Amino acid sequence: MDVDVGIVAQRGNERAQQLTEALLDVLESDSVAVAVDEETGDAIDVVSVPVTEMADSDLVVSIGGDGTLLFVAREVGSTPILGVNLGEVGFLNAVSPADAVDVVTDLVDRLRRGDPLERRTLERLRARGDGWTLEPALNEIVVHGPRRGHGGGATIEIRVDGTRYADGHADGVLVATPTGSTAYNLSEGGPLVHPTADALVVTQMAAEDSMPPLVVDPGAELELAVTGAETAYAISDGRNRHQLESPATVSVSLAADPVTLVGPRTNFFDGLEKLE
Protein backbone atom coordinates (compact mmCIF):
# COMPACT_ATOMS: atom_id res chain seq x y z
CA MET A 1 0.00 0.00 0.00
CA ASP A 2 1.03 3.67 -0.40
CA VAL A 3 2.40 5.11 2.83
CA ASP A 4 2.09 8.73 4.05
CA VAL A 5 4.50 9.91 6.73
CA GLY A 6 4.40 13.23 8.63
CA ILE A 7 7.50 14.68 10.33
CA VAL A 8 7.36 17.32 13.09
CA ALA A 9 10.73 18.63 14.32
CA GLN A 10 11.14 20.73 17.47
CA ARG A 11 10.96 24.39 16.51
CA GLY A 12 14.37 26.06 16.20
CA ASN A 13 16.35 22.85 16.84
CA GLU A 14 19.03 22.40 14.16
CA ARG A 15 19.69 18.76 15.02
CA ALA A 16 15.99 18.02 14.64
CA GLN A 17 16.02 19.80 11.27
CA GLN A 18 19.08 17.82 10.09
CA LEU A 19 17.41 14.56 11.08
CA THR A 20 14.30 15.64 9.17
CA GLU A 21 16.45 16.18 6.06
CA ALA A 22 18.05 12.74 6.49
CA LEU A 23 14.62 11.09 6.82
CA LEU A 24 13.31 13.02 3.79
CA ASP A 25 16.28 11.81 1.67
CA VAL A 26 15.79 8.16 2.56
CA LEU A 27 11.99 8.10 2.42
CA GLU A 28 11.53 10.14 -0.77
CA SER A 29 14.14 8.07 -2.63
CA ASP A 30 11.94 5.11 -1.65
CA SER A 31 8.80 6.86 -3.08
CA VAL A 32 7.20 7.45 0.33
CA ALA A 33 4.98 10.58 0.52
CA VAL A 34 6.40 12.77 3.31
CA ALA A 35 4.85 15.92 4.83
CA VAL A 36 6.96 18.26 7.02
CA ASP A 37 5.53 20.74 9.58
CA GLU A 38 5.41 24.44 8.63
CA GLU A 39 8.12 25.74 11.02
CA THR A 40 10.56 23.05 9.86
CA GLY A 41 9.58 23.41 6.20
CA ASP A 42 10.47 27.14 6.37
CA ALA A 43 13.78 26.37 8.09
CA ILE A 44 15.01 23.73 5.63
CA ASP A 45 13.22 25.17 2.60
CA VAL A 46 10.88 22.33 1.68
CA VAL A 47 7.11 22.27 1.13
CA SER A 48 5.18 21.90 4.39
CA VAL A 49 1.69 21.34 5.82
CA PRO A 50 0.00 22.32 9.10
CA VAL A 51 0.50 19.57 11.72
CA THR A 52 -3.30 19.02 12.01
CA GLU A 53 -3.33 17.80 8.39
CA MET A 54 -0.96 14.96 9.38
CA ALA A 55 -3.92 13.34 11.17
CA ASP A 56 -4.58 11.53 7.86
CA SER A 57 -1.02 10.07 7.71
CA ASP A 58 -0.12 6.44 8.42
CA LEU A 59 2.69 7.53 10.76
CA VAL A 60 3.84 10.82 12.33
CA VAL A 61 7.45 11.14 13.52
CA SER A 62 7.91 13.60 16.42
CA ILE A 63 11.54 14.76 16.78
CA GLY A 64 12.19 16.69 19.99
CA GLY A 65 11.41 16.41 23.69
CA ASP A 66 8.28 15.54 25.64
CA GLY A 67 6.78 18.96 24.89
CA THR A 68 7.07 18.32 21.16
CA LEU A 69 5.38 14.91 21.47
CA LEU A 70 2.56 16.42 23.58
CA PHE A 71 2.12 19.08 20.87
CA VAL A 72 2.01 16.48 18.07
CA ALA A 73 -0.48 14.32 20.01
CA ARG A 74 -2.72 17.37 20.52
CA GLU A 75 -2.79 18.00 16.77
CA VAL A 76 -3.07 14.47 15.28
CA GLY A 77 -5.26 12.64 17.85
CA SER A 78 -5.08 8.84 17.50
CA THR A 79 -2.80 8.74 14.39
CA PRO A 80 0.26 6.50 15.14
CA ILE A 81 3.19 8.56 16.52
CA LEU A 82 6.87 7.60 16.80
CA GLY A 83 8.87 9.75 19.24
CA VAL A 84 12.55 10.45 18.51
CA ASN A 85 14.32 11.94 21.51
CA LEU A 86 16.25 15.19 21.18
CA GLY A 87 14.93 16.63 24.43
CA GLU A 88 16.47 16.98 27.86
CA VAL A 89 14.19 14.39 29.46
CA GLY A 90 12.44 12.67 26.55
CA PHE A 91 10.46 10.36 28.77
CA LEU A 92 7.86 9.77 26.06
CA ASN A 93 10.33 9.29 23.18
CA ALA A 94 11.82 5.79 22.87
CA VAL A 95 14.07 6.19 19.82
CA SER A 96 17.55 7.76 19.77
CA PRO A 97 18.46 10.03 16.82
CA ALA A 98 21.09 7.47 15.72
CA ASP A 99 18.40 4.77 15.33
CA ALA A 100 15.70 7.00 13.82
CA VAL A 101 16.26 6.28 10.10
CA ASP A 102 16.36 2.49 10.67
CA VAL A 103 13.27 2.46 12.88
CA VAL A 104 11.25 4.68 10.53
CA THR A 105 12.17 2.67 7.40
CA ASP A 106 11.30 -0.57 9.22
CA LEU A 107 7.86 0.81 10.20
CA VAL A 108 7.28 2.04 6.63
CA ASP A 109 8.18 -1.40 5.21
CA ARG A 110 5.70 -3.05 7.57
CA LEU A 111 2.96 -0.58 6.62
CA ARG A 112 3.65 -1.25 2.92
CA ARG A 113 3.34 -4.97 3.42
CA GLY A 114 0.13 -4.45 5.38
CA ASP A 115 1.72 -5.98 8.51
CA PRO A 116 0.09 -4.71 11.70
CA LEU A 117 2.24 -2.34 13.80
CA GLU A 118 2.53 -2.99 17.50
CA ARG A 119 0.51 -0.12 18.97
CA ARG A 120 0.40 1.22 22.50
CA THR A 121 -2.69 3.10 23.46
CA LEU A 122 -2.25 5.94 25.93
CA GLU A 123 -5.44 7.17 27.54
CA ARG A 124 -6.20 10.89 27.65
CA LEU A 125 -8.37 13.06 29.88
CA ARG A 126 -11.15 15.44 28.95
CA ALA A 127 -12.03 18.41 31.18
CA ARG A 128 -15.28 20.23 30.72
CA GLY A 129 -17.45 22.79 32.47
CA ASP A 130 -20.42 24.97 31.79
CA GLY A 131 -20.24 25.56 28.03
CA TRP A 132 -16.52 24.81 27.57
CA THR A 133 -14.20 21.82 26.96
CA LEU A 134 -10.39 21.66 26.97
CA GLU A 135 -8.28 19.77 24.44
CA PRO A 136 -7.64 16.20 25.65
CA ALA A 137 -4.68 15.84 28.04
CA LEU A 138 -2.07 13.09 27.65
CA ASN A 139 -0.37 14.01 30.96
CA GLU A 140 -2.81 15.79 33.24
CA ILE A 141 -5.59 18.26 33.88
CA VAL A 142 -4.67 20.87 36.50
CA VAL A 143 -7.18 23.13 38.26
CA HIS A 144 -5.48 25.90 40.22
CA GLY A 145 -6.14 29.29 41.78
CA PRO A 146 -5.01 32.66 40.40
CA ARG A 147 -1.33 31.77 41.01
CA ARG A 148 0.90 29.23 42.78
CA GLY A 149 2.15 29.97 46.30
CA HIS A 150 1.16 32.15 49.25
CA GLY A 151 -2.18 33.92 48.83
CA GLY A 152 -2.82 32.31 45.47
CA GLY A 153 -4.79 29.07 45.83
CA ALA A 154 -8.47 28.18 45.98
CA THR A 155 -10.85 25.97 47.91
CA ILE A 156 -11.30 22.87 45.79
CA GLU A 157 -13.65 20.01 46.61
CA ILE A 158 -12.77 16.68 44.95
CA ARG A 159 -15.74 14.41 44.18
CA VAL A 160 -15.48 10.84 42.84
CA ASP A 161 -18.66 9.52 41.22
CA GLY A 162 -20.61 12.22 43.06
CA THR A 163 -19.14 11.54 46.54
CA ARG A 164 -16.78 13.99 48.28
CA TYR A 165 -13.21 12.79 48.89
CA ALA A 166 -11.43 15.96 49.98
CA ASP A 167 -12.15 19.62 50.47
CA GLY A 168 -9.97 22.51 51.46
CA HIS A 169 -7.53 25.17 50.43
CA ALA A 170 -4.71 24.20 48.05
CA ASP A 171 -2.66 25.74 45.27
CA GLY A 172 -4.62 23.39 43.04
CA VAL A 173 -5.60 19.81 42.26
CA LEU A 174 -4.42 17.68 39.35
CA VAL A 175 -5.76 14.55 37.69
CA ALA A 176 -3.02 12.55 35.93
CA THR A 177 -3.06 9.64 33.49
CA PRO A 178 -0.48 6.83 33.90
CA THR A 179 1.60 8.68 31.25
CA GLY A 180 1.43 11.92 33.23
CA SER A 181 2.22 10.27 36.57
CA THR A 182 5.95 10.89 35.94
CA ALA A 183 5.44 14.58 35.14
CA TYR A 184 3.75 17.31 37.23
CA ASN A 185 2.02 14.67 39.40
CA LEU A 186 5.38 13.35 40.62
CA SER A 187 6.62 16.84 41.57
CA GLU A 188 3.47 17.30 43.68
CA GLY A 189 4.01 14.07 45.63
CA GLY A 190 1.69 11.82 43.59
CA PRO A 191 2.53 8.15 42.92
CA LEU A 192 4.18 6.66 39.85
CA VAL A 193 1.74 4.56 37.83
CA HIS A 194 3.25 1.68 35.87
CA PRO A 195 2.31 2.10 32.17
CA THR A 196 0.40 -1.20 32.07
CA ALA A 197 -1.90 -0.19 34.97
CA ASP A 198 -5.34 1.19 34.22
CA ALA A 199 -5.75 4.03 36.69
CA LEU A 200 -6.05 7.76 37.17
CA VAL A 201 -4.45 9.72 40.01
CA VAL A 202 -5.93 12.72 41.85
CA THR A 203 -3.26 14.76 43.65
CA GLN A 204 -3.68 17.93 45.70
CA MET A 205 -1.02 20.61 45.13
CA ALA A 206 0.33 22.15 48.35
CA ALA A 207 -2.90 21.64 50.27
CA GLU A 208 -3.23 23.25 53.71
CA ASP A 209 -4.86 20.16 55.20
CA SER A 210 -3.91 17.50 52.70
CA MET A 211 -5.42 14.12 51.87
CA PRO A 212 -3.23 11.40 50.29
CA PRO A 213 -3.09 11.21 46.48
CA LEU A 214 -5.99 9.01 45.37
CA VAL A 215 -5.86 6.29 42.68
CA VAL A 216 -9.21 5.78 40.92
CA ASP A 217 -10.63 3.59 38.19
CA PRO A 218 -10.25 5.18 34.73
CA GLY A 219 -14.04 5.08 34.34
CA ALA A 220 -14.58 7.30 37.41
CA GLU A 221 -16.41 10.60 36.99
CA LEU A 222 -14.30 13.22 38.75
CA GLU A 223 -15.47 16.68 39.74
CA LEU A 224 -13.30 19.51 41.02
CA ALA A 225 -15.52 22.22 42.52
CA VAL A 226 -13.74 25.56 42.97
CA THR A 227 -14.83 28.22 45.47
CA GLY A 228 -13.12 30.95 47.46
CA ALA A 229 -10.99 32.39 44.66
CA GLU A 230 -11.70 35.36 42.44
CA THR A 231 -10.43 33.46 39.46
CA ALA A 232 -9.02 30.01 38.73
CA TYR A 233 -7.81 28.00 35.73
CA ALA A 234 -8.33 24.56 34.24
CA ILE A 235 -5.27 23.56 32.18
CA SER A 236 -4.63 20.60 29.86
CA ASP A 237 -0.98 19.43 29.59
CA GLY A 238 0.30 22.83 30.73
CA ARG A 239 -0.66 24.52 27.46
CA ASN A 240 -4.41 24.68 26.79
CA ARG A 241 -6.25 26.65 29.49
CA HIS A 242 -9.71 27.94 30.41
CA GLN A 243 -10.27 30.72 32.94
CA LEU A 244 -12.91 29.92 35.58
CA GLU A 245 -15.16 32.34 37.46
CA SER A 246 -15.52 30.91 40.97
CA PRO A 247 -17.72 29.12 41.97
CA ALA A 248 -17.17 26.66 39.12
CA THR A 249 -17.17 22.90 38.66
CA VAL A 250 -14.71 21.10 36.36
CA SER A 251 -15.66 17.55 35.30
CA VAL A 252 -12.78 15.25 34.33
CA SER A 253 -13.21 11.89 32.63
CA LEU A 254 -11.48 9.70 30.03
CA ALA A 255 -11.41 11.16 26.53
CA ALA A 256 -12.85 9.10 23.70
CA ASP A 257 -9.69 9.31 21.58
CA PRO A 258 -6.47 7.90 23.10
CA VAL A 259 -3.00 8.54 21.68
CA THR A 260 -1.31 5.72 19.71
CA LEU A 261 2.46 5.23 20.00
CA VAL A 262 4.37 2.85 17.71
CA GLY A 263 7.96 1.61 17.52
CA PRO A 264 10.20 0.43 20.34
CA ARG A 265 9.01 0.88 23.92
CA THR A 266 10.87 2.93 26.47
CA ASN A 267 11.95 0.97 29.53
CA PHE A 268 9.86 2.65 32.23
CA PHE A 269 12.32 2.01 35.08
CA ASP A 270 15.36 3.14 33.03
CA GLY A 271 13.39 6.24 32.06
CA LEU A 272 12.91 7.19 35.71
CA GLU A 273 16.66 7.79 36.01
CA LYS A 274 16.34 10.66 33.53
CA LEU A 275 13.93 12.45 35.88
CA GLU A 276 16.45 12.83 38.72
Ligand SMILES: NC(=O)c1ccc[n+]([C@@H]2O[C@H](COP(=O)([O-])OP(=O)(O)OC[C@H]3O[C@@H](n4cnc5c(N)ncnc54)[C@H](O)[C@@H]3O)[C@@H](O)[C@H]2O)c1
Ligand atom coordinates in the same frame (compact mmCIF):
# COMPACT_ATOMS: atom_id res chain seq x y z
N1 LIG B 1 6.58 21.28 38.48
C1 LIG B 1 6.48 20.46 37.45
O1 LIG B 1 6.92 19.32 37.48
C2 LIG B 1 5.78 20.91 36.22
C3 LIG B 1 5.31 22.21 36.11
C4 LIG B 1 4.65 22.58 34.95
C5 LIG B 1 4.46 21.63 33.93
N2 LIG B 1 4.95 20.38 34.08
C6 LIG B 1 4.72 19.36 33.06
O2 LIG B 1 5.03 19.83 31.78
C7 LIG B 1 4.08 19.31 30.88
C8 LIG B 1 4.06 20.18 29.65
O3 LIG B 1 5.27 19.88 29.00
P1 LIG B 1 6.01 20.98 28.12
O4 LIG B 1 7.26 20.37 27.61
O5 LIG B 1 5.04 21.59 27.18
O6 LIG B 1 6.39 22.06 29.22
P2 LIG B 1 7.80 22.23 29.85
O7 LIG B 1 8.77 22.51 28.76
O8 LIG B 1 7.69 23.22 30.95
O9 LIG B 1 8.08 20.75 30.40
C9 LIG B 1 8.28 20.46 31.71
C10 LIG B 1 9.12 19.19 31.89
O10 LIG B 1 8.23 18.08 32.02
C11 LIG B 1 8.78 16.97 31.31
N3 LIG B 1 7.68 16.05 30.98
C12 LIG B 1 6.58 16.32 30.22
N4 LIG B 1 5.79 15.22 30.15
C13 LIG B 1 6.39 14.24 30.89
C14 LIG B 1 6.05 12.91 31.22
N5 LIG B 1 4.92 12.35 30.81
N6 LIG B 1 6.91 12.21 32.02
C15 LIG B 1 8.04 12.76 32.46
N7 LIG B 1 8.42 14.02 32.20
C16 LIG B 1 7.61 14.78 31.43
C17 LIG B 1 9.45 17.59 30.10
O11 LIG B 1 10.44 16.74 29.55
C18 LIG B 1 10.07 18.83 30.73
O12 LIG B 1 11.33 18.51 31.30
C19 LIG B 1 2.78 19.30 31.64
O13 LIG B 1 1.88 18.35 31.15
C20 LIG B 1 3.26 18.98 33.06
O14 LIG B 1 3.17 17.60 33.35
C21 LIG B 1 5.60 20.01 35.21
Ligand SMILES: Nc1ncnc2c1ncn2[C@@H]1O[C@H](COP(=O)(O)OP(=O)(O)OP(=O)(O)O)[C@@H](O)[C@H]1O
Ligand atom coordinates in the same frame (compact mmCIF):
# COMPACT_ATOMS: atom_id res chain seq x y z
N1 LIG C 1 7.49 22.20 14.68
C1 LIG C 1 6.78 22.93 15.54
N2 LIG C 1 5.80 23.72 15.10
C2 LIG C 1 5.07 24.47 15.98
N3 LIG C 1 5.28 24.49 17.31
C3 LIG C 1 6.25 23.72 17.81
C4 LIG C 1 7.05 22.89 16.96
N4 LIG C 1 7.93 22.23 17.73
C5 LIG C 1 7.71 22.61 19.00
N5 LIG C 1 6.68 23.52 19.04
C6 LIG C 1 6.16 24.17 20.26
O1 LIG C 1 7.11 24.00 21.30
C7 LIG C 1 6.54 23.23 22.38
C8 LIG C 1 7.45 22.10 22.86
O2 LIG C 1 8.74 22.39 22.77
P1 LIG C 1 9.67 22.69 24.04
O3 LIG C 1 10.55 23.83 23.71
O4 LIG C 1 8.86 22.73 25.31
O5 LIG C 1 10.63 21.45 23.98
P2 LIG C 1 10.51 19.93 24.32
O6 LIG C 1 10.07 19.21 23.10
O7 LIG C 1 9.78 19.66 25.60
O8 LIG C 1 12.07 19.64 24.54
P3 LIG C 1 12.98 19.90 25.83
O9 LIG C 1 12.92 18.58 26.57
O10 LIG C 1 14.33 20.16 25.21
O11 LIG C 1 12.40 21.04 26.59
C9 LIG C 1 5.26 22.63 21.83
O12 LIG C 1 4.26 22.55 22.83
C10 LIG C 1 4.85 23.56 20.72
O13 LIG C 1 4.04 24.60 21.23
